[in-house]
Amino acid sequence: MPTVRQPALRLGEVVFCCEAGAFSRVRVEVPGWAPARPGQFAMLHVEGSARFLARPFSLSDEEPRGAGAVLTFVVAPVGPASQELANLRPGARLSVLGPLGRGFDLEEILAPAPARGACPAALAGSPRRRLVIVAGGVGIAPFPLLLRTLAQGGGGGRSAPVCTRTPLLLCGFRDQAQAEAVSVLQEGTEELRRAGMGSGLLCATDDGSVGFHGPVTELLRREVSSGDRVVACGPPAMCRAVWGLCRGISDVQCWFSLEARMACGVGSCHGCVIPLADGSLAKVCRRGPVLRGEEAFGEVEHDLLTR
Ligand SMILES: Cc1cc2nc3c(=O)[nH]c(=O)nc-3n(C[C@H](O)[C@H](O)[C@H](O)COP(=O)(O)OP(=O)(O)OC[C@H]3O[C@@H](n4cnc5c(N)ncnc54)[C@H](O)[C@@H]3O)c2cc1C
Ligand code: FES
Structure with missing residues (x-):
């Protein structure tokens, strides 16, 4: 049974955003992020968003950077929160709660x-x-x-x-x-x-x-x-x-x-x-x-x- 890593709520900053076909690829630098298991996810909430609740997104990729990591999310813009995420630009800030759940063991x-x-x-x-x-x-x-x-x-x-x-x-x-x-x-x-x-x-x-x-x-x-x-x-x-x-x-x-x-x-x-x-x-x-x-x-x- 995989270990559930202790999640933490951190503030991240978008460092890169581009189209990936019909989806968007958003890279977020998150200080203090601990390595996740593939299949785990994070709850994302854009700073200043009118949406009250964070939304779940799979951790698509993760590269260590300093004492944290740059996380990649692949976002399908299907509704208000995902459209907001898909359209973020470098410098935008968002809260990142994770890593969450049990991934692929x-x-x-x-x-x-x-x-x-x-x-x-x-x-x-x-x-x-x-x-x-x-x-x-x-x-x-x-x-x-x-x-x-x-x-x-x-x-x-x-x-x-x-x-x-x-x-x-x-x-x-x-x-x-x-x-x-x-x-x-x-x-x-x-x-x-x-x-x-x-x-x-x-x-x-x-x-x-x-x-x-x-x-x-x-x-x-x-x-x-x-x-x-x-x-x-x-x-x-x-x-x-x-x-x-x-x-x-x-x-x-x-x-x-x-x-x-x-x-x-x-x-x-x-x-x-x-x-x-x-x-x-x-x-x-x-x-x-x-x-x-x-x-x-x-x-x-x-x-x-x-x-
Ligand atoms: C563990 C997990 C990982 C996910 N990973 C990704 C990911 O990597 N990339 C990505 O684009 N999306 C992912 N999703 C789905 C994503 O969370 C939803 O698309 C998002 O919450 C929609 O929010 P919204 O405000 O944009 O749209 P809403 O207005 O909330 O919903 C728009 C449409 O999407 C449907 N929907 C909303 N949430 C979900 C959901 N969780 N599951 C199925 N249908 C839903 C609604 O029924 C509605 O038809 C993941 C969901 C979960 C639970
Ligand atoms: S999302 Fe709240 S219990 Fe699972």
Whole structure:
């Protein structure tokens, strides 16, 4: 079980902001920031904003700077607070509460899972398994930090095991404008290459303007195979379809970064409660946002892919 790092409320300053396809990439320098785990998030509130509540955003990337870090957020401008964030300029200030929640536990995800009874000698000759990363739209946000952490293999102040799997990124977008956001993965894939690790990247678009014409889950159906590990972030329907597909394949385990409306991000308001597969209730901000497929979805029908 990953450790929950102690969150802190800090004041950050925007140092860079640019378009990333239909989204914005906002870099914020935050003094005193401690390293986060990929998949964790922060509650952001722009100084002087008319919005009363902070909003949750995934930590997309993190580079140490002095006694703190420069954090990157990838923002889809869908409403008033996200539009405000997406349009920030260097020098703007915002409060940053984080790192929050439980991110991707790479110790667990990358743990070797030899088939029962298999001897190490037989496993040595088996093909290298993959870590399949499925992103839908702005669900691409948490993965630059995941790639960086894999490349560092425990370095950079973050705890991560040496990656024994080949990352394969499957990214689904609505159209070409959204698909340009794939550029946010560039630094992470280059860092993987410099670390001597290969990775693959395939895109799908709903309108066929870039890459495969169709849902990203169709790419997943073609690529995923027994023994793979899958991490996913995207719209709820995509996540359920990923689970519906993967749970039918032997020895494939899945982790999902889930979304919920959040008012506090720290477990106090009960605004983010969702029902889990076993009928119990969980606060996404504390128990998640990353949950195992079995916990989040349990028994969903296999035909979800076609809906
Ligand atoms: C853990 C977590 C991480 C997130 N990471 C990112 C990220 O990296 N980049 C990003 O662009 N967005 C991310 N989101 C979603 C983001 O928080 C919302 O888009 C934002 O709060 C919308 O605020 P708003 O005032 O702009 O729009 P609102 O007016 O509040 O909402 C606009 C539309 O978005 C929907 N919406 C709002 N909040 C959510 C939510 N949490 N989940 C699903 N739909 C929502 C509303 O139903 C409405 O249709 C994340 C959400 C969570 C819970
Ligand atoms: S957002 Fe307040 S309890 Fe989760």
